[in-house]
Amino acid sequence: MPPFEDYVRYETRRQFFSRGANALGWAAMASLGGDWLARSAGASETTRIPGVTDFAPKAKQVIYLHMVGGPPQMDLYDYKPQMQEWFDKDLPDSVRMGQRLTTMTSGQKRFPVAPSKFKFAQHGQSGMWVSELLPYTARMVDDMCFIRSMHTEAINHEPAISYMQTGNQVTGRPCLGAWVSYGLGSMNDNLPTFVVLVAKPTNTEQVQAISARLWSSGYLSGEHAGVSFRSGGDPILYINNPPGVPSEIRRRTLDGLNALNELNYRKVGDPETHTRIQQYELAFRMQSSVPDLTNVSNETSATYALYGDEAKKPGTFAHSVLLARRMVERGVRFIQIYHNNWDTHGNVAGRLPDQCRDVDQACWGLVQDLKQRGLLDETLIIWGGEFGRTIYSQGGLTKENYGRDHHPRCYTMWMAGGGARPGTVHGETDDFSYNIVKDPVHIHDFHATVLNLLGFDHERFTYRYQGLDQKLTGVEPARVIRELIA
Numbered sequence: 001m002p003p004f005e006d007y008v009r010y011e012t013r014r015q016f017f018s019r020g021a022n023a024l025g026w027a028a029m030a031s032l033g034g035d036w037l038a039r040s041a042g043a044s045e046t047t048r049i050p051g052v053t054d055f056a057p058k059a060k061q062v063i064y065l066h067m068v069g070g071p072p073q074m075d076l077y078d079y080k081p082q083m084q085e086w087f088d089k090d091l092p093d094s095v096r097m098g099q100r101l102t103t104m105t106s107g108q109k110r111f112p113v114a115p116s117k118f119k120f121a122q123h124g125q126s127g128m129w130v131s132e133l134l135p136y137t138a139r140m141v142d143d144m145c146f147i148r149s150m151h152t153e154a155i156n157h158e159p160a161i162s163y164m165q166t167g168n169q170v171t172g173r174p175c176l177g178a179w180v181s182y183g184l185g186s187m188n189d190n191l192p193t194f195v196v197l198v199a200k201p202t203n204t205e206q207v208q209a210i211s212a213r214l215w216s217s218g219y220l221s222g223e224h225a226g227v228s229f230r231s232g233g234d235p236i237l238y239i240n241n242p243p244g245v246p247s248e249i250r251r252r253t254l255d256g257l258n259a260l261n262e263l264n265y266r267k268v269g270d271p272e273t274h275t276r277i278q279q280y281e282l283a284f285r286m287q288s289s290v291p292d293l294t295n296v297s298n299e300t301s302a303t304y305a306l307y308g309d310e311a312k313k314p315g316t317f318a319h320s321v322l323l324a325r326r327m328v329e330r331g332v333r334f335i336q337i338y339h340n341n342w343d344t345h346g347n348v349a350g351r352l353p354d355q356c357r358d359v360d361q362a363c364w365g366l367v368q369d370l371k372q373r374g375l376l377d378e379t380l381i382i383w384g385g386e387f388g389r390t391i392y393s394q395g396g397l398t399k400e401n402y403g404r405d406h407h408p409r410c411y412t413m414w415m416a417g418g419g420a421r422p423g424t425v426h427g428e429t430d431d432f433s434y435n436i437v438k439d440p441v442h443i444h445d446f447h448a449t450v451l452n453l454l455g456f457d458h459e460r461f462t463y464r465y466q467g468l469d470q471k472l473t474g475v476e477p478a479r480v481i482r483e484l485i486a
Contacts, residue, residue, distance in 0.1 A: 048463075050185025053455030058419025058486070059380035060187075062180060062454070063324045063335045065363065067355075068161065068208050069343030072389035072404050073412040074433040075116045075352060078148055079129035082431045083115035083391065087399065091392045095434050102155055104345060105394050105405045113432070114393035114402035117349060126423040133356040136364035143367055143376075145420040145484055149427025149436045152387055152408045152443050157208055157343070160386035160408070165214050167447055167472045174218035174463075176447065177334040179472050181217075181224040182463065183456055187331030190289035192227035194334045195327055199317040200231055201341040203354035210338050219465040222275045226336060229323070231315030235294045240287070247287070293326055306365035310358075318362035325369050328379050342385055345394050346403035367416050380418025380453055387411055391432045410436050413446070419453040421486040444478035452480045 074080050091111040105111070119132045124141040137144075154160035159169035166173040174182070177194040186193045196215045201207070215226030229235040241250050265273040296312075299322070304311055311318035317339050324335040339359060344351055363383065370376040388411025389404035396402075410429045416422070428438035448458040451472065458478060462469035 048183065050183065053183070054457040054460055055455055057453065057455030058378075059417070059453045060184075060378045061328050061331075061333055061335075062177075062380045062382065062418070062450075063321070063328065063366070064176065064337070064382045065321070065359070065384075066161075066164070066336065066338050067342045067359070067383070067385040068210060068338050068340045069157070069206075070160075070385040070387045070389055070406060070411065071342050071355075072116075072344055072348065072352065073148070073410065074389070074391060075118055075348065076131045076134060076356075077129065077146060077412040077414075078410075078429055078433045079120040079131075080116070080391070080431060080433050081120075083113055086113040086432075087115050088112045088397060091432065091434070095430065095432050097435075099409065100155060102406050105390070105392075108394075111390075111392035112397050113391055114397055114404065115399075117400060117402075118352075124423065126425055128425050131356075133353055134360045136361045140364055140367055140416075142423040143371070143416050145415045145422060145424040145426070146412065147414065147426050147441050147446070147481075147484065148410070148412045148429060149438065149440050150384070150388075150411045150413050150443070150446065151436060151440055152411075154387065155406050155408050157386065157406075158211075160406075161214060163443055164384075164386045166218070167444060167474055171211075171213050172216070172218055173470075174220045174224065174472070175215055175226070175336075176450070176472065177215060177226050177336050178217040178220050178224040179451075179461070180334045180454060182220050183461060184333055184454065187333060188289075191293065191327070191330055191332055193332065194224065194226045194336070195332050196226040196228045196336045197320040197323065197338070198228070198231065199320040199337055199339045199358075200315040201317070201339060201355065202358050203341055203351050205341060205347065205351055206343050206345070207340040208343055210340065214338075215336060219470065220463060222272055223278060226334075229294070231320075235290055250287075289330075293330060294323065296322060296326070303369065306369050308361040308365065311362065311365075317358045318365070321362045321366045325366060325373075325375075328370065328375055329373070344389065344404055346396075347401060348403060349401040370417060376417040378418060380420060380450070381416045382413070382450070383415070384413030385411065388433075391434055407434070409434060415484070419486050421484055424484060426481070426483055439483070441481055442478070444473045444476065445481055448473050448478045449481045449484055453485065 091113055120129045123130055123138040126141055128141040128146055130138040130141060152160060152163055154163045154169050162171050163169045165175045181193040198210055212228065217225035234240060241247065261273050261276055307318045307322050310316045311322045313319055320337045324337060327335050342355055367376065367381065370379055388407040390407045394403040394405045410433060426439055427436065427441060429435065430437050451458045451461055458471060458473045462471050
């Protein structure tokens with residue numbers, strides 16, 4: 001609920017009458033300023049009720065798998081066999097067209113083309129080309145919806161990840177998970193609506209910083225922020241009572257704290273105080289629900305056969321996606337999983353196989369597991385990074401190894417389940433995987449499409465802040481990509 005309406009909802013009788021002294025002045029100003037002034041004092045004309053969508057949703061929950069650093073699309077999904085003839089030749093100026101470069105390669109005297117060293121094959125009825133690094137993913141291409149024409153304006157990690165997660169390169173906005181929490185609300189009062197997991201990669205050659213502001217609620221109420229689960233020890237700090245402190249004492253302490261917060265609210269009237277009370281209560285309920293959620297000892301051998309043995313190791317990507325399936329079963333709305341070390345400026349041959357082993361079988365297992373349990377149709381899975389990589393090599397180049405710089409002009413993402421059209425290959429890039437030649441999809445278009453799958457019209461799905469109806473898709477035109485929807 002917008003802050004002004006929340007304030008009015010909870011204000012005391014004394015606060016209401018104290019405001020009355022200014023009523024005549026407000027009326028006079030409204031008569032002079034017109035309707036815009038009266039509206040600016042409050043929130044949007046309609047208050048969104050959680051769970052009430054603009055139309056019937058295809059997806060009820062989301063698992064977003066973000067590959068931090070930018071996976072190289074031409075080594076995984078965007079097959080470019082013509083590049084073998086271009087090995088170590090300079091990328092034509094007619095292709096690069098004076099594109100802005102990062103400081104990592106802007107000083108290079110040459111931009112030699114680096115063909116992928118990995119073999120590709122077509123799979124499924126869709127005929128999707130998939131690298132030999134992803135044998136499990138290749139089995140399920142007809143369950144997947146590939147977008148090979150994603151593009152962004154951001155060229156460095158921090159603004160690019162922020163853009164992908166929040167729709168804006170400037171940090172401080174609500175992320176996609178927070179918007180989903182705001183729009184759909186909770187399905188389980190004993191667990192967070194939005195959970196974040198940061199998986200540990202096997203290879204840690206060049207990990208990127210992952211900031212908590214990526215799962216911030218921004219200007220939305222604090223209750224919509226993501227709750228981060230740790231990969232080791234207690235999944236959430238202080239989830240267990242200290243030695244010698246029984247639950248009865250914790251309950252009495254919490255009641256006293258809530259009473260103090262209520263006194264503060266009656267004095268100040270800040271709606272975030274009520275958010276704090278609600279979050280304390282959720283934390284208390286989580287003391288019993290989270291240990292059960294994270295205890296995977298009762299999973300069957302058949303389940304581990306799907307995800308692989310790595311799923312038995314807390315903190316791994318496989319273990320994280322197994323937890324995501326358990327969260328979906330328990331009604332968590334949005335699960336965000338970050339997997340690091342995809343920033344392959346060098347040593348693609350040494351690092352990329354490790355990255356793919358971390359995620360390949362686990363992603364396949366997740367899709368099969370959800371499908372077997374009848375949950376895939378209502379669970380949208382998203383996989384991708386913040387941008388792509390360059391066809392030209394950064395640093396030294398051989399046929400067996402090379403590096404790739406950041407590339408915002410085109411990259412590949414995929415979706416599965418949740419109303420995404422299976423067996424779809426959307427978009428096309430040029431022979432160099434450098435420019436889009438067919439069906440471009442901007443980040444705002446992607447967000448509009450995801451919101452559509454969740455039952456929201458991205459133009460109407462707004463929140464009044466600083467006098468503006470803010471949107472995840474921003475102020476520039478965005479469109480729903482209907483070809484991606486089943």
